Amino acid sequence: MGRVITVANQKGGVGKTTTAVNLSASLAVAEKRVLLIDMDPQANAGSGLGITAGDGEKTVYELLLSQCTAREVVRNSEIKFLDLIPSGRRLVGAEIELVNEMAREYRLSKGLESLKAEYDYVFIDCPPSLGLLTVNALAAADTVLIPIQCEYYALEGLTQLLNTVRLIQKNLNRNLTLEGVLLTMYDRRLNLCRQVAEEARAHFPEKVYRSVIPRNVRLSEAPSFGKPILLYDVTCLGARCYLKLAREVIENDEAS
Amino acid sequence: MGRVITVANQKGGVGKTTTAVNLSASLAVAEKRVLLIDMDPQANAGSGLGITAGDGEKTVYELLLSQCTAREVVRNSEIKFLDLIPSGRRLVGAEIELVNEMAREYRLSKGLESLKAEYDYVFIDCPPSLGLLTVNALAAADTVLIPIQCEYYALEGLTQLLNTVRLIQKNLNRNLTLEGVLLTMYDRRLNLCRQVAEEARAHFPEKVYRSVIPRNVRLSEAPSFGKPILLYDVTCLGARCYLKLAREVIENDEAS
Ligand SMILES: Nc1ncnc2c1ncn2[C@@H]1O[C@H](COP(=O)(O)OP(=O)(O)OP(=O)(O)O)[C@@H](O)[C@H]1O
Numbered sequence: 001m002g003r004v005i006t007v008a009n010q011k012g013g014v015g016k017t018t019t020a021v022n023l024s025a026s027l028a029v030a031e032k033r034v035l036l037i038d039m040d041p042q043a044n045a046g047s048g049l050g051i052t053a054g055d056g057e058k059t060v061y062e063l064l065l066s067q068c069t070a071r072e073v074v075r076n077s078e079i080k081f082l083d084l085i086p087s088g089r090r091l092v093g094a095e096i097e098l099v100n101e102m103a104r105e106y107r108l109s110k111g112l113e114s115l116k117a118e119y120d121y122v123f124i125d126c127p128p129s130l131g132l133l134t135v136n137a138l139a140a141a142d143t144v145l146i147p148i149q150c151e152y153y154a155l156e157g158l159t160q161l162l163n164t165v166r167l168i169q170k171n172l173n174r175n176l177t178l179e180g181v182l183l184t185m186y187d188r189r190l191n192l193c194r195q196v197a198e199e200a201r202a203h204f205p206e207k208v209y210r211s212v213i214p215r216n217v218r219l220s221e222a223p224s225f226g227k228p229i230l231l232y233d234v235t236c237l238g239a240r241c242y243l244k245l246a247r248e249v250i251e252n253d254e255a256s
Numbered sequence: 257m258g259r260v261i262t263v264a265n266q267k268g269g270v271g272k273t274t275t276a277v278n279l280s281a282s283l284a285v286a287e288k289r290v291l292l293i294d295m296d297p298q299a300n301a302g303s304g305l306g307i308t309a310g311d312g313e314k315t316v317y318e319l320l321l322s323q324c325t326a327r328e329v330v331r332n333s334e335i336k337f338l339d340l341i342p343s344g345r346r347l348v349g350a351e352i353e354l355v356n357e358m359a360r361e362y363r364l365s366k367g368l369e370s371l372k373a374e375y376d377y378v379f380i381d382c383p384p385s386l387g388l389l390t391v392n393a394l395a396a397a398d399t400v401l402i403p404i405q406c407e408y409y410a411l412e413g414l415t416q417l418l419n420t421v422r423l424i425q426k427n428l429n430r431n432l433t434l435e436g437v438l439l440t441m442y443d444r445r446l447n448l449c450r451q452v453a454e455e456a457r458a459h460f461p462e463k464v465y466r467s468v469i470p471r472n473v474r475l476s477e478a479p480s481f482g483k484p485i486l487l488y489d490v491t492c493l494g495a496r497c498y499l500k501l502a503r504e505v506i507e508n509d510e511a512s
């Protein structure tokens with residue numbers, strides 16, 4: 001039964017999209033049925049899979065404004081068990097357009113009800129903010145996966161993010177729990193990285209994944225070819241670490 | 257007469273805050289009177305200068321909701337000619353609270369009118385989005401400075417950013433022009449970096465600064481000590497490049 005995992009962190013550039021795309025792809029090659037939803041107006045998750053919605057095509061925007069069903073906006077990707085609901089240009093205006101709508105925070109969760117059961121995992125990539133798009137993603141989620149770049153500013157933003165998650169748990173989604181915390185762009189030669197990693201492990205005992213994503217230039221090259229790392233360079237360190245993370249997510253699932 | 261320069265890019269983690277803090281500090285040591293405004297709820301620009309607003313203290317939030325004057329929220333920094341208007345926790349909710357207010361896009365520009373003349377430069381650090389906070393910053397600005405990380409996703413977001421700037425020029429601020437485009441986190445060993453730099457120079461002929469900011473770990477360490485790079489390690493490459501950028505900004509100013 002589809003578990004919905006929202007990938008969120010309002011700090012920008014911490015590896016949300018890179019994680020959403022590459023973890024989804026790694027689970028799909030392990031023959032898990034995966035749906036990736038791009039809730040970011042920048043539409044980076046889509047382009048990371050080589051998929052962009054044309055001007056006339058329906059996207060997650062139409063789903064949020066109840067102008068279509070989820071089945072109508074799902075697209076296949078190059079990877080057999082991986083589908084995508086793409087973002088679109090109009091999503092930029094969605095937060096203001098949704099403000100006065102009924103049940104504005106539940107638009108995405110309502111839209112997904114009919115589709116969730118067809119997937120083992122549903123991942124949602126969020127924009128770098130705590131506005132209505134991210135709130136919709138957290139209200140629709142079973143768990144939240146938090147990528148943390150091993151840098152000072154990324155650690156500072158954690159408190160605000162956890163406050164928002166607590167508010168969502170209290171007011172919108174009682175069952176929301178923490179899926180895990182992922183250390184990204186880790187460079188073991190840097191003191192700062194080791195310090196941030198220690199702080200994160202102290203903050204979230206047992207919730208920081210054993211798999212750590214190193215800084216690896218192949219990960220930042222892959223999107224320019226519209227491919228997840230597995231299709232761009234499956235031998236590189238970045239690909240191996242996301243495959244290892246996928247195994248860890250599956251093991252955690254089987255254990256609980 | 258204070259020139260207002262907004263530092264904006266909706267792509268996350270491209271070096272907006274690092275540029276706003278270190279360019280401001282570099283201009284201040286050149287004895288230009290500088291005001292830095294932190295319009296990001298993450299409040300990273302403030303913490304990059306070692307300044308955080310306590311819970312009861314007034315911030316840019318109260319200025320936007322016309323609950324105080326700009327003079328009441330200005331703080332001194334450790335650097336003689338550099339002042340700050342800090343962000344605050346309540347700013348997270350400001351975008352929704354402002355939606356139904358009169359002249360919601362001009363709140364910041366109205367608030368700054370009385371103060372601008374006391375500074376040579378006013379910098380505004382923006383959050384990674386194109387919502388009402390960034391719109392307010394662009395409506396209040398004379399020019400916009402766009403940091404671009406030399407990576408693929410950062411290039412993709414440019415079209416959306418330029419569309420928004422054009423909309424602001426047409427509807428809210430006819431005089432808004434491009435201050436310049438700054439290449440950040442540049443690593444000359446990487447093909448991807450060189451490619452992105454070439455594309456950016458082709459996109460913006462004559463507007464890309466000659467000064468390029470290299471990837472330099474000292475820049476990411478400085479905020480954990482609450483200091484701009486000049487006070488943390490003035491000899492490092494990162495500090496020298498921001499000083500060079502400051503000289504280039506002053507030269508451009510004197511030339512025009
Ligand atoms: N482990 C890594 N090693 C090297 N580069 C990386 C790594 N992870 C991500 N990147 C690159 O760093 C940049 C930021 O990553 P990404 O876009 O995934 O972050 P994000 O949190 O989704 O950003 P935003 O906040 O804008 O949505 C991208 O250019 C990406 O290609």
Ligand SMILES: Nc1ncnc2c1ncn2[C@@H]1O[C@H](COP(=O)(O)OP(=O)(O)OP(=O)(O)O)[C@@H](O)[C@H]1O
Pocket residue numbers: 010011012013128151152153154267268269270271272273274275296300382383384440441442469470471472473475476477479494
């Ligand atoms: N030239 C550089 N070399 C190394 N690290 C850098 C450099 N510039 C910025 N950083 C680090 O990269 C991260 C992102 O930079 P920064 O926070 O300034 O970007 P931003 O665009 O303000 O992010 P956001 O979109 O979240 O506001 C920070 O941890 C910062 O310390």
Ligand SMILES: [Mg+2]
Pocket residue numbers: 016017018040044126127
């Ligand atoms: Mg992203």
Ligand SMILES: [Mg+2]
Pocket residue numbers: 272273274296300382383
């Ligand atoms: Mg910032």
